[in-house]
Every structure is written in structure tokens, then in C-alpha cells.
Amino acid sequence: MLKPLLARLHAPVYRRRLSVLTELILPHLRDGDTILDVGCGAGTLGAALHSQAHARGMDVRVEGLERFPRGGEPIPVTPYDGKSFPFANQSFDLVIVADVLHHESQPEALLRECIRVSKRRVAIKDHQLWGPLAKMRVSLIDWAANAPYGVECLYRYNTPLQWESALRDLRLTPVALHRSINLYPVGFNFLFGRRLQYLAICRVPSSLEENAGAL
Numbered sequence: 001m002l003k004p005l006l007a008r009l010h011a012p013v014y015r016r017r018l019s020v021l022t023e024l025i026l027p028h029l030r031d032g033d034t035i036l037d038v039g040c041g042a043g044t045l046g047a048a049l050h051s052q053a054h055a056r057g058m059d060v061r062v063e064g065l066e067r068f069p070r071g072g073e074p075i076p077v078t079p080y081d082g083k084s085f086p087f088a089n090q091s092f093d094l095v096i097v098a099d100v101l102h103h104e105s106q107p108e109a110l111l112r113e114c115i116r117v118s119k120r121r122v123a124i125k126d127h128q129l130w131g132p133l134a135k136m137r138v139s140l141i142d143w144a145a146n147a148p149y150g151v152e153c154l155y156r157y158n159t160p161l162q163w164e165s166a167l168r169d170l171r172l173t174p175v176a177l178h179r180s181i182n183l184y185p186v187g188f189n190f191l192f193g194r195r196l197q198y199l200a201i202c203r204v205p206s207s208l209e210e211n212a213g214a215l
């Protein structure tokens, strides 16, 4: 009984999250791009990006990759074992990993795979511990958002400094860094949005742009 109730309460919050994230990621897309949504869950973020990109005249292709596919996703989804992505190096222009890394016991390995298969950008959306009772607030929203879908929570989140050093270690260069996002409806956002939310859109080390700069 608790799970359907949580799912119903979560729906409007999730809708706003989708539209905010889509608006922040869209400017980084180009016509003809291929996009991989890693840990796509229900596939709604990838689908929203696809439809908004098309509405703006960009013909992009979006697909998902999931460890535990749910079925019925609005984008094509490839299942895999959660370790090596079944794609060649630089297969996609943009790789999105949204609220997945904190569910993964080896987040660095997962991020390395995201970088490997990306030609140009990796978009990392996750949480960060910043502000009073941050761990408690993030844990609560993480549990409430995932319990209805049976997604395991590890309750481990990065601080802003840990994000900085993770990007540096992997030679990811942020081209857009959002360290406070009004991700949720007012009120809810005050408690669970803002500085608990993190989005970095990064240039990957092997990107063509970087190689051009090195010449």
C-alpha cells in the first residue's frame, strides 16, 4: 500500500524534475546526435529529451542502457550485466547518467564506461551533500523516489569536493556546472532541491574538440 501511495505522490515531483533536466541538457545537443541514457529506469528522461529536441528541429536518436530493465520503456533499452557496456568506444555523442552513480557500488568504474563510449559529452546528474542535515534529506528523497520501483539505495553521496576530485581524476572538464538546481515544485524544492542537486555536463578527455585544441 505504501509503494503505490509513494508513486502517486512522486509523480508531479518527477514531472517537474524531467522538464528542468531536459531544459538544462538540451543546449548541449546537436542535430544528428546519438544519446545513451545509462541507468535509464523508466526511460522517461531519454524520451523527454528526444521529444524536446525534435520540437526544436533536432533529429537526435536516444537509447537506454539498464541493469534491471523495467519493460515498456518509451525508448529502446539494452539490458546488460552492470559492468562493461556492450558498445564500442565513442559510440555516442552524449552519455547521460542521471541519479545512477549513487546506486552503484563502483561508481568510478561506471563513469569510466560512460566516458569510454562517449565521443563528446558526459552529463552527470546526481546528489551532493551540501547544507544542514544534507545526508538525512538526500537519503529521504532517494528512498521515497526509489522504493516504489524496488531500486536499491546505498545512501552514499558525494560532497562538492568529492565531485570536483572525481571529475579531475577522470580528466572530465565541465562545460556547464550546476551546483544548485530548482529541480522540484516550490516547498519540496526548499527541502530536497537546490544545493542537494548536482549536474555537470562534461567534455570527455578524448573528445574531438580536445584533440583539435591539442594540435
Ligand SMILES: C[S@@+](CC[C@H](N)C(=O)[O-])C[C@H]1O[C@@H](n2cnc3c(N)ncnc32)[C@H](O)[C@@H]1O
Binding pocket: 038, 039, 040, 041, 042, 043, 044, 045, 065, 066, 067, 068, 082, 083, 097, 098, 099, 100, 103, 104, 110, 146, 151
Ligand atoms: C534512480 S533511477 C534513475 C532512472 C533514470 N536515470 C532517471 O533519471 O529517471 C536509477 C537507475 O539506475 C539503474 N542502475 C543502477 N546501477 C546501474 C548500473 N551499474 N548500470 C546501469 N543501470 C544501473 C537502476 O536499475 C535504476 O533503474
